[in-house]
Amino acid sequence: xxxxxxxxxxxxxxxxxxxxxxxxxxxxxxxxxxxxxxxxxxxxxxxxxxxxxxxxxxxxxxxxxxxxxxxxxxxxxxxxxxxxxxxxxxxxxxxxxxxxxxxxxxxxxxxxxxxxxxx
Amino acid sequence: xxxxxxxxxxxxxxxxxxxxxxxxxxxxxxxxxxxxxxxxxxxxxxxxxxxxxxxxxxxxxxxxxxxxxxxxxxxxxxxxxxxxxxxxxxxxxxxxxxxxxxxxxxxxxxxxxxxxxxx
Numbered sequence: 252x253x254x255x256x257x258x259x260x261x262x263x264x265x266x267x268x269x270x271x272x273x274x275x276x277x278x279x280x281x282x283x284x285x286x287x288x289x290x291x292x293x294x295x296x297x298x299x300x301x302x303x304x305x306x307x308x309x310x311x312x313x314x315x316x317x318x319x320x321x322x323x324x325x326x327x328x329x330x331x332x333x334x335x336x337x338x339x340x341x342x343x344x345x346x347x348x349x350x351x352x353x354x355x356x357x358x359x360x361x362x363x364x365x366x367x368x369x370x
Numbered sequence: 371x372x373x374x375x376x377x378x379x380x381x382x383x384x385x386x387x388x389x390x391x392x393x394x395x396x397x398x399x400x401x402x403x404x405x406x407x408x409x410x411x412x413x414x415x416x417x418x419x420x421x422x423x424x425x426x427x428x429x430x431x432x433x434x435x436x437x438x439x440x441x442x443x444x445x446x447x448x449x450x451x452x453x454x455x456x457x458x459x460x461x462x463x464x465x466x467x468x469x470x471x472x473x474x475x476x477x478x479x480x481x482x483x484x485x486x487x488x489x
Contacts, residue, residue, distance in 0.1 A: 263382045276462070
């Protein structure tokens with residue numbers, strides 16, 4: 252069982268490849284078979300399977316074989332974890348700017364007001 | 371100049387490491403010097419610099435040297451591109467489910483109503 256950080260490593264690693272991103276883009280429009288998935292890609296089926304293995308290991312994709320057909324679907328949970336991580340950084344960044352804004356506003360205030368100076 | 375896809379490759383690649391994510395987490399709370407950044411990390415300064423190079427190459431971090439001090443800050447634009455890519459996949463996925471829902475609803479309708487059968 253992977254911990255949260257290892258899991259994010261695998262998710263971002265899986266996302267760091269344009270072929271894998273195009274597979275995910277296709278699967279986000281609905282589940283399809285491996286052969287349909289491979290058709291528009293200019294690479295061999297084993298190469299596609301290798302990318303699918305990376306995507307499955309990262310938890311971004313699940314597949315199920317019925318008879319001779321393997322159907323893949325996106326697993327939105329892993330995608331959400333990655334999105335949440337980025338989102339948290341953005342929130343912190345905005346909070347930093349808010350604090351900076353408040354600080355600059357304080358500096359711009361009348362010194363008499365901000366320091367209780369009564370002269 | 372990198373194209374959008376190559377740029378996303380580098381961004382996700384940079385995010386696929388827990389040390390680099392912890393550097394970004396620190397920088398999202400405000401800019402700091404490389405030595406301050408390295409202090410809580412259990413690794414040599416050259417190792418930290420190597421991670422910073424990956425982060426700078428991906429466009430996620432910018433640094434500026436004034437005198438002997440190099441200060442780093444997060445570059446939210448690259449983070450936003452990654453977030454937007456994930457967000458688009460989630461939207462497509464939700465649209466797929468909405469369409470699926472509509473389809474199932476249509477199947478559940480009274481056949482007379484859905485097929486204009488007037489008997």
